[in-house]
Amino acid sequence: MTTVFNQDREGKITQNPASHGGYAIETKGLSKSFDKVKAVTSLDLKVEEGSLYALLGPNGAGKTTTINLLTTLIAPDSGLATVAGYNVATQPNQVRRNIGVTFQEVALDRNLTGRSLLDIHGRLYRLPQAEIKKRTQQLIKLVELEDVLDRQVKTFSGGMKRRLELARGLLTEPRILFLDEPTVGLDPHNRERIWAYLQELRSKQNITIMLTTHYLDEAERLADKVGIIDEGKLVVEGSPGGLIASLGTDVVKLTGTGDIARFKEILREQEWIAAFRVARAGSEEETPAGEETSGLFDILVNLASEAGRSVKPLVDLAERSGFNVEDVSLQRPTLNEVFFKYTGRRLRD
Amino acid sequence: MATVVKKRAVTTVKESGEWSGLLVGIYTLWLKHMRKFRSSPVEILFTLATPVLWMLLFGVCMTGMVTEFQGGLGYQAFITPGVMLLTGLTAAILGGTTLLLERVNGTLKEYLVAPIPRLAVLLGSMTSGLTKAILQAIAVLVAGCVLDSTLVFRVLPFLAAIGVVALFCLGFVGLASAFASQAKSMESYHSLIMVMNLPVLFISNALYPLEIMPSTLRGLALLNPTTYAVDACRILLFGTKPEIGLLIDLVVLVLFMFGGLYYGYRSFNKVMQKIGA
Ligand SMILES: Nc1ncnc2c1ncn2[C@@H]1O[C@H](COP(=O)(O)OP(=O)(O)OP(=O)(O)O)[C@@H](O)[C@H]1O
Ligand SMILES: [Mg+2]
Numbered sequence: 001m002t003t004v005f006n007q008d009r010e011g012k013i014t015q016n017p018a019s020h021g022g023y024a025i026e027t028k029g030l031s032k033s034f035d036k037v038k039a040v041t042s043l044d045l046k047v048e049e050g051s052l053y054a055l056l057g058p059n060g061a062g063k064t065t066t067i068n069l070l071t072t073l074i075a076p077d078s079g080l081a082t083v084a085g086y087n088v089a090t091q092p093n094q095v096r097r098n099i100g101v102t103f104q105e106v107a108l109d110r111n112l113t114g115r116s117l118l119d120i121h122g123r124l125y126r127l128p129q130a131e132i133k134k135r136t137q138q139l140i141k142l143v144e145l146e147d148v149l150d151r152q153v154k155t156f157s158g159g160m161k162r163r164l165e166l167a168r169g170l171l172t173e174p175r176i177l178f179l180d181e182p183t184v185g186l187d188p189h190n191r192e193r194i195w196a197y198l199q200e201l202r203s204k205q206n207i208t209i210m211l212t213t214h215y216l217d218e219a220e221r222l223a224d225k226v227g228i229i230d231e232g233k234l235v236v237e238g239s240p241g242g243l244i245a246s247l248g249t250d251v252v253k254l255t256g257t258g259d260i261a262r263f264k265e266i267l268r269e270q271e272w273i274a275a276f277r278v279a280r281a282g283s284e285e286e287t288p289a290g291e292e293t294s295g296l297f298d299i300l301v302n303l304a305s306e307a308g309r310s311v312k313p314l315v316d317l318a319e320r321s322g323f324n325v326e327d328v329s330l331q332r333p334t335l336n337e338v339f340f341k342y343t344g345r346r347l348r349d
Numbered sequence: 350m351a352t353v354v355k356k357r358a359v360t361t362v363k364e365s366g367e368w369s370g371l372l373v374g375i376y377t378l379w380l381k382h383m384r385k386f387r388s389s390p391v392e393i394l395f396t397l398a399t400p401v402l403w404m405l406l407f408g409v410c411m412t413g414m415v416t417e418f419q420g421g422l423g424y425q426a427f428i429t430p431g432v433m434l435l436t437g438l439t440a441a442i443l444g445g446t447t448l449l450l451e452r453v454n455g456t457l458k459e460y461l462v463a464p465i466p467r468l469a470v471l472l473g474s475m476t477s478g479l480t481k482a483i484l485q486a487i488a489v490l491v492a493g494c495v496l497d498s499t500l501v502f503r504v505l506p507f508l509a510a511i512g513v514v515a516l517f518c519l520g521f522v523g524l525a526s527a528f529a530s531q532a533k534s535m536e537s538y539h540s541l542i543m544v545m546n547l548p549v550l551f552i553s554n555a556l557y558p559l560e561i562m563p564s565t566l567r568g569l570a571l572l573n574p575t576t577y578a579v580d581a582c583r584i585l586l587f588g589t590k591p592e593i594g595l596l597i598d599l600v601v602l603v604l605f606m607f608g609g610l611y612y613g614y615r616s617f618n619k620v621m622q623k624i625g626a
Binding site for chain 2: 093101103108109110112116121124
């Protein structure tokens with residue numbers, strides 16, 4: 001009896017898109033495994049309507065699988081997911097009508113021309129011909145493909161294909177747009193343009209965007225909310241600013257040589273130091289304890305309070321502990337640090 | 350949170366409005382395949398080259414050796430139905446390649462997240478495969494008329510023969526789709542086709558009448574749908590004495606068509622289910 005009741009309640013939430021709680025995407029306990037690999041494990045996400053949500057995570061974290069589940073490409077093993085208020089498992093068609101997708105890997109028919117490809121896409125969504133033509137014209141200007149539109153896709157460069165895919169995803173003016181690593185392989189100019197366009201798009205219409213990315217600067221600049229996933233689980237979620245703030249304040253980097261073991265002892269005793277780690281100079285990879293023998297090291301210190309008043313004490317402390325400081329630099333923490341803190345891995349961008 | 354996810358059947362068409370979605374989907378994908386076909390003369394040439402070579406080389410050589418068939422039928426006219434069916438078969442199988450290629454290179458994903466039933470993806474590639482098959486069968490028939498004066502163009506018999514080609518090709522379109530859904534790679538699909546193509550032609554009455562075959566071969570030929578299709582085409586086109594009989598031919602071909610289509614549908618479904626969609 002209880003299960004039936006539960007299902008009923010969930011059914012009601014999903015069957016009435018107008019009255020759901022303002023979430024464009026919502027998942028509860030969403031799981032999917034491939035044979036023995038648990039790609040997504042009990043994922044709970046809430047993406048507010050009109051927001052831009054960035055999924056971050058190392059390779060194999062389950063980002064693409066999450067997108068595939070939400071776009072109805074594959075079905076979940078268990079758990080619930082609603083997109084635009086519709087259940088992905090039981091109402092895939094309604095979901096599909098409301099979304100636009102670009103996949104991580106290029107999925108374009110190589111033997112069609114760009115124009116024909118967009119035309120076919122529009123027809124699948126039953127857009128009238130005039131509308132397809134009009135939007136093609138607009139979008140193609142945006143992604144700067146006017147000159148190559150009538151060429152076969154196989155003659156496009158990688159970045160051109162990427163931009164054509166983006167235009168295709170936007171052609172149907174979806175309420176929710178899923179972009180799996182949209183700016184991979186784009187040159188800085190085109191990356192900037194796509195960012196600018198996504199922001200413009202959001203300011204003009206109430207579109208919700210979920211994207212995955214490895215570029216932390218991208219997430220930091222674009223996203224209202226960031227979710228970091230690792231091994232199929234959501235590790236932490238929040239606004240980029242909030243996540244960065246949660247790390248404490250600034251990071252002070254001390255570069256130098258000396259008795260690292262002793263310095264670490266002393267650092268641990270200080271209350272005004274939130275966290276620190278030791279890395280061989282320039283490597284950013286944490287050096288395991290005991291291997292810090294000789295050479296130049298970076299010591300990255302997260303201060304518990306404003307950096308302004310603590311840099312001098314920190315340098316003094318180092319000198320007193322037998323660590324010869326050669327250089328001091330201040331870093332504002334980025335999502336990179338957040339990412340590192342929660343996954344123990346570092347992304348390069 | 351023990352939520353139960355209802356496994357939805359991949360290709361059920363139940364919601365209202367789904368039927369129009371199905372039709373839109375089939376038409377759009379058909380259109381796409383035809384556009385690609387039109388813009389790739391190589392594919393057209395390639396599929397036409399084999400049968401035309403058959404007609405020219407094999408037909409011309411054999412004409413000298415074979416004394417005339419019943420009713421003054423020339424040898425090129427005699428093999429026209431078989432070659433026509435072979436062409437259709439090749440086209441049907443190339444249609445399967447399309448499905449396989451799109452599955453392997455990821456293009457299919459676009460259609461799987463579009464608001465069309467998944468069945469439309471299968472039927473879109475099946476109908477375009479069939480269209481190509483029929484266009485090419487017509488080309489062979491025309492070539493037959495040109496090459497051999499004993500094959501005379503008449504509207505109704507020609508249409509009927511094309512109908513037979515359609516039944517035959519649909520069966521193979523189904524089989525091709527089944528293999529294309531399951532094949533691990535392009536290579537395995539191609540080797541399968543190489544193996545299938547020749548016996549389909551040789552172990553049948555396409556190139557020689559059933560009565561002159563050794564009895565074991567004749568037995569095997571009777572298991573080959575080509576035999577029935579060839580027989581039906583000859584009866585319809587030339588009014589020759591049936592080797593089997595039009596009614597039996599048609600029954601066998603219709604059964605073959607449904608069998609092939611069902612097998613294709615089932616395999617496609619199974620693959621879709623496996624990706625859990
Ligand atoms: N079709 C599949 N069959 C088997 N395993 C799969 C399949 N798809 C994904 N996986 C596995 O699921 C896990 C998550 O993969 P996923 O593609 O979602 O990662 P990702 O976060 O998108 O990684 P990346 O940053 O490299 O794109 C990986 O371990 C992957 O090997
Ligand atoms: Mg991925």
